[in-house]
Amino acid sequence: MTALLEVRDVEARYGDALALSRISLEVAEQQTLAVIGANGAGKSTLLRCLAGLMPVSAGQIRFRGESLDRVPAHRRVAAGISLVPEGRRLFASLTVTDNLLVGAHQRRPGPWDLDAVFEALPLVAQRRDRYAGALSGGEQQAVAIGRALMANPELLLLDEVSLGLAPVVIKQVYEVLPAIKAAGTTVLVVEQDVRQALAVADEVHCLLEGRTTLTGPAGSVSQEEVARAYFGV
Amino acid sequence: MDLTNAVLQGVLLGGLYAIFATGLSLVFGVMRIVNLAHGDFATLAAFVALVLVTGVGLPVWATLLVVVPVLALLGYAVQRLLLQRALSPSPLPVLLVTFALSIVIQNGLLEVFSSDQNRLRLGRLDTASLHVGAFALGVYPLLVFVVAVLILAGLALFLSRTRTGRAMRATSDDREAAQLAGVDHRHVYGVATALAFATVAVAGVLSGAQTSFTPSSGPSLLIFAFEVVIIGGLGNLWGSLAGGIVLGVAQNVGAWVDPAQQVLAGHLVFLLVLALRPQGLFGRAVPA
Numbered sequence: 001m002t003a004l005l006e007v008r009d010v011e012a013r014y015g016d017a018l019a020l021s022r023i024s025l026e027v028a029e030q031q032t033l034a035v036i037g038a039n040g041a042g043k044s045t046l047l048r049c050l051a052g053l054m055p056v057s058a059g060q061i062r063f064r065g066e067s068l069d070r071v072p073a074h075r076r077v078a079a080g081i082s083l084v085p086e087g088r089r090l091f092a093s094l095t096v097t098d099n100l101l102v103g104a105h106q107r108r109p110g111p112w113d114l115d116a117v118f119e120a121l122p123l124v125a126q127r128r129d130r131y132a133g134a135l136s137g138g139e140q141q142a143v144a145i146g147r148a149l150m151a152n153p154e155l156l157l158l159d160e161v162s163l164g165l166a167p168v169v170i171k172q173v174y175e176v177l178p179a180i181k182a183a184g185t186t187v188l189v190v191e192q193d194v195r196q197a198l199a200v201a202d203e204v205h206c207l208l209e210g211r212t213t214l215t216g217p218a219g220s221v222s223q224e225e226v227a228r229a230y231f232g233v
Numbered sequence: 234m235d236l237t238n239a240v241l242q243g244v245l246l247g248g249l250y251a252i253f254a255t256g257l258s259l260v261f262g263v264m265r266i267v268n269l270a271h272g273d274f275a276t277l278a279a280f281v282a283l284v285l286v287t288g289v290g291l292p293v294w295a296t297l298l299v300v301v302p303v304l305a306l307l308g309y310a311v312q313r314l315l316l317q318r319a320l321s322p323s324p325l326p327v328l329l330v331t332f333a334l335s336i337v338i339q340n341g342l343l344e345v346f347s348s349d350q351n352r353l354r355l356g357r358l359d360t361a362s363l364h365v366g367a368f369a370l371g372v373y374p375l376l377v378f379v380v381a382v383l384i385l386a387g388l389a390l391f392l393s394r395t396r397t398g399r400a401m402r403a404t405s406d407d408r409e410a411a412q413l414a415g416v417d418h419r420h421v422y423g424v425a426t427a428l429a430f431a432t433v434a435v436a437g438v439l440s441g442a443q444t445s446f447t448p449s450s451g452p453s454l455l456i457f458a459f460e461v462v463i464i465g466g467l468g469n470l471w472g473s474l475a476g477g478i479v480l481g482v483a484q485n486v487g488a489w490v491d492p493a494q495q496v497l498a499g500h501l502v503f504l505l506v507l508a509l510r511p512q513g514l515f516g517r518a519v520p521a
């Protein structure tokens with residue numbers, strides 16, 4: 001069986017600075033991969049490369065066996081890749097409902113529509129007519145996830161959805177994950193919170209300063225291994 | 234002409250100015266760029282209409298059926314082939330490209346049409362007027378005002394109700410996030426520019442039937458449009474109408490005081506608004 005997503009020896013740069021150095025990973029269909037790492041490890045850079053916001057300077061990314069070279073971001077959404085970006089990035093002057101409708105811009109068929117999102121994310125349903133700029137952090141995060149779901153992705157990329165949220169809100173936001181997986185969606189979560197990441201993932205991939213320091217099944221890596229890979233000690 | 238009449242005519246003139254301004258405002262709102270050739274494309278539209286009237290014999294209103302789609306297509310092409318390549322974090326490349334376009338259009342028109350004054354003739358409509366009580370209003374300026382309101386209402390509906398309009402607002406808020414939602418921002422930019430060119434074509438033709446124009450009329454039209462946008466508040470459709478009315482009234486009242494001071498009066502009111510309310514009458518204060 002071929003993987004849904006294959007990353008081979010990928011490098012990415014900001015100017016001369018190497019942000020990712022020969023990263024390789026695979027995500028099988030309907031699996032959940034957690035990418036963990038400290039500040040500046042390159043997690044967001046990896047997701048931006050996958051989503052098509054940033055070119056890779058070397059290596060290959062394949063989705064369903066097809067190269068994503070020169071495929072622009074909006075075509076990747078059409079192909080089934082959606083990113084919930086770091087910092088939520090909602091359309092502040094649009095209502096919550098309009099934010100969700102923009103998420104459906106490509107009109108990909110699938111289980112998610114307004115009603116399904118409202119049902120899965122009560123936080124979003126309560127605020128559907130508000131302007132996105134007027135929401136709390138947790139509500140914004142829920143809308144950002146809802147907006148990505150509206151594209152009916154096969155591969156959902158989540159960048160630090162727990163960042164800056166109270167524990168009780170993090171729990172609410174993560175409660176939607178089982179429903180997403182049940183719809184057959186493959187998930188790649190990026191987290192600084194290792195416990196949260198390991199709790200939801202099948203596989204884990206740890207980055208440190210743009211390099212892979214650990215990979216393995218989430219259930220069988222030991223705490224010491226993770227700590228060493230995470231901090232590089 | 235008494236003062237009330239001057240004010241009323243100014244209000245109607247404001248409709249025309251609003252059409253000029255709305256394209257400038259839309260392009261700035263969506264792409265954060267200023268098209269310095271905005272006024273010259275209006276002049277270009279007026280000259281194309283002139284050719285269709287004098288050469289082909291079309292009535293002025295029918296030239297819109299040709300000029301508007303042609304300029305819309307031209308706008309899409311200009312955005313995708315020229316401006317898109319000049320887009321960068323700095324506004325300078327786009328300003329230079331549009332400045333160059335402005336010069337090319339003016340000189341091209343001068344080459345073909347000479348620097349004579351031209352006017353699109355309407356026939357009976359040129360002089361028809363409507364008597365309301367003691368006031369006499371021109372039928373044509375009234376029609377132009379109605380067209381302005383319809384255009385603004387149409388644009389408002391497009392932006393709020395359609396898929397592309399929603400994508401346009403989203404792209405204006407956060408381009409990258411819109412891309413992540415599946416929006417092709419380059420296409421959205423092209424559509425925004427096409428709409429801007431379509432409205433400026435309408436404005437150019439309608440204005441060409443109201444006042445005379447030459448190949449070098451563009452820059453002053455750009456200034457009026459710019460003043461209207463600032464007075465009304467950036468990125469506010471109905472603000473454009475209010476701004477147009479303020480400028481139109483200021484100019485006509487100025488002309489009532491002294492016919493030579495028409496344009497100056499408009500500039501003074503613009504400067505006054507800029508000094509007292511820099512975000513415009515209807516704009517939100519934008520954090521720096």
Ligand SMILES: Nc1ncnc2c1ncn2[C@@H]1O[C@H](COP(=O)(O)OP(=O)(O)OP(=O)(O)O)[C@@H](O)[C@H]1O
Binds near residue numbers: 014037042045
């Ligand atoms: N726009 C940019 N320009 C230059 N360097 C950047 C830029 N964005 C990130 N970097 C650098 O690239 C490296 C990886 O950054 P990245 O944002 O991918 O890390 P991260 O793992 O997502 O960190 P965090 O947990 O803080 O979000 C860091 O050294 C960072 O300083």
Ligand SMILES: [Mg+2]
Binds near residue numbers: 160
């Ligand atoms: Mg990050």
